[in-house]
Amino acid sequence: MNEQQRIRRERLRWHSRRALLELDLVMRRFWQSQPELLDDLQAEQLECLLAMEDHDLWELLSGRQEPADPALQGMVALLRQPTGF
Amino acid sequence: MITVRKFDAVIVGAGGAGLRAAIQLSEAGLKTAVLSKVFPTRSHTVAAQGGVAASLGNSEEDHWHWHMYDTVKGSDWLGDQDAIEFMCRKANEVVIELEHYGMPFDRLDNGRIYQRPFGGHMSNFGEKPVRRSCAAADRTGHAMLHAMYQRNIKANTQFFVEWLALDLIRDAEGDVLGVTAMEMETGDLYAFHAKATIFATGGAGRIYYSSTNAFINTGDGAGMAARAGIPLEDMEFWQFHPTGVAGAGVLITEGVRGEGGILRNSQGERFMERYAPNAKDLASRDVVSRAMVTEINEGRGCGPNKDFVLLDITHLPPETIMKRLPGIHEIALQFAGVDALREPIPVVPTCHYQMGGIPTNFKGQVVVPGKRSQNEIVPGFYAAGECACASVHGANRLGTNSLLDLLVFGKSAGESAVDEMKQSPKPHKELPTDAFDRTLERLNRLNTQKDGASVHETQLAMQRSMQKHAGVFRFADLLKQGVQKILEVQKDVERTEIKDKSQVFNTARVEALELDNLIEVAVATMVSAEARKESRGAHVRDDAPDTPERPDGRDDVNWLKHSLWFKDENRLEYKSVNLRPLTVDTIALKKRAY
Secondary structure (H helix, E strand, O other): OOHHHHHHHHHHHHHOOOOOHHHHHHHHHHHHHOOOOOOHHHHHHHHHHHOOOHHHHHHHHOOOOOOOOHHHHHHHHHHHOOOOO | OEEEEEEEEEEEOOOHHHHHHHHHHHHOOOOEEEEEOOOHHHOHHHHOOOOEEOOOOOOOOOOHHHHHHHHHHHOOOOOOHHHHHHHHHHHHHHHHHHHHHOOOOOEOOOOOEOEEEEEEEEEOOOOEEEEEEEOOOOOHHHHHHHHHHHHHHHOOOEEEEOEEEEEEEEOOOOOEEEEEEEEOOOOOEEEEEEEEEEEOOOOOHHHOOOEOOOOOOOOHHHHHHHHOOOOEEOOOOEEEEEEEEOOOOOEOOOHHHHOOOEEEOOOOOOOHHHHOOOOHHHOOHHHHHHHHHHHHHOOOOEOOOOOEEEEEOOOOOHHHHHHHOOOHHHHHHHHHOOOOOOOOEEEEEEEEEEOOEEEEOOOOEEEEOOOOOOOEEEEEEEEOHHHEEOOOOOOOOOOOHHHHHHHHHHHHHHHHHHHHHHHOOOOOOOOOOOOOHHHHHHHHHHHHOOOOEEHHHHHHHHHHHHHHHOOOOEOHHHHHHHHHHHHHHHHHHOOEEOOOOOOOOOHHHHHHHHHHHHHHHHHHHHHHHHHOOOOEOOEOEOOOOOOOOOHHHOOHHHHOEEEEEEOHHHEEEEEEOOOOOOOOOOOOOOOOOO
16 A cells, blocks of 8 residues: 555545444444455545535435445445444 | 644634634634534534524423523533523524524424424423424534534635644633644644634543444543643533443434333343333433443343343334334444344443533633632633533533534634624734643654553543443442542553554544543543532432432532532532522522422
8 A cells, every 4th residue: 555545545534533423333344344455446435425414424324325326336335234333 | 843823713623612603703803713623514513413492482482581490400400590591591592593594494384493392391480391492304413514614604714624633722821822733634733823712622422432422522622621721510410311222322212212112121121110110111311321220230231241221112013113213223233233123222321411511601711710719711711512511501401402502602602702802902922932842742752652552442441431430320439449440541541652653644643632632531520420429410329318308319518519620630629509690580499300
């Protein structure tokens, strides 16, 4: 991972700090289970999702809504995986 | 190197209180900076659903004096009655202002703001429930932040997003002259040199293991104030919500029990029948929370560690659950790994709201005990919202009074700062030569620490200690041990180590610096709770018996007073509660019963 990728990754990690605890927990689980696997395309998808409003993002991640953009489906599926906390 | 930037005012925190204060300052033409760790509309105010209390009387007769009575009673008489009168009288004004900012309140057919009832809000001095809460569907906090953010953009407020405030700057006379801060993008250090510094940093609910609070709620303002010699007031009072998902903390709304959800212990018993034969599972939050903790403490908890109880909705028709309780199925699945239609949900009482904080008067000015009075103003320093203690919530907060608190006191703090600057214009006071010392020492220590403690492990140790020793139901011996434990954890916080020393977007460093703030709040809570030998509001001790002289263990003779915890020597002082409202008669002490 070069410096630019590291910074992008850290920024995404910080943008995973949300207003709602529900999202904090889902994002923490994601970062704990996907330590090094984030490629550029995934990073881009994650950026799109994290730019959403919190309530809308929670609707998506809790499975009550599906993403409008099919390209985001893979990342949404990855974030959803319910394993208990 | 630290770059100094000058502003008329610097506000730390861009949730409801910070944004409201900023409107006041920027619209008065003052150069105003707002620092925030996250984008303003991602502040924790977003999570507030219930609404904002105001006695508009749109649906039925209401009066600010009735609202004041409810708030004093809710506070178990620990709230200051001048501040409570001020807040309740100002409620209509701040709600209407918000409407003018573009807040999309729910409406009645006649176009007026729709109001709904909420626990503890009554008409005619406690007679019957009244519709007082103004809401925007279940996204009140979110809509509020958007309306106020837009208003700030129009007023030219300067936002510094993803900046972490580090320490308060005070001079030898104790005046506050701004804050030091770090830009996360670069890791560069700055000083915001200001004539007015307003803290609106929210609560510190993350001191507990089980908390409904988002991860950003790390008590940054309280930590900075404590390190700069400002006491923290009434920190033993934390509101717990009975039904947080065990291990995760995510809130399960009271509506679940309203729809017929039942709490059960390890024997499958509906234990609330023993504690509240009439109201059962619908008894008030504190009664239910205490019953749950008693079941767990007496060995009737569930799971391998017997440390939670079960919320059972499996007897309800699935269509009722899906229709009336949207989202509960998803929450249970995501955070407990259970299908709530078939299995009960593990729940525990969960930390929800911080009643105490940085001591202020009703003008939002920070006050500390001095030679002349117990409430001497700290020049240049203001606080509002959950980080502050005005004190309107006293020992227990009423629902929908938190959004009101941040609007009224955010505005009031902004107004006081504007008045001070306009009425007696002065240049910026010179920064003292040691202005940056505390910040540089902290950062240098963190950067050079060898063989130190893990930030994650230390935070976990703090959270577990708080949960075990200063939870919803408190015991003398556990509190005593808790003080020792939390002081040991504090020693580890002083030697935390981070492996990543990089400058740019170093989230590990941010988390270590946040823990410095959390631990101040945790120590303040434990020490203040151990010392208060009575039960009042949210502080409930096993050794404070219910007697005719001390109903529910409340001891007005000895404990009708505010705690003030000072970091210096970990000492406590006390100050009297202001029982004199601004214009009306005192609301006399009596037993708090509903």
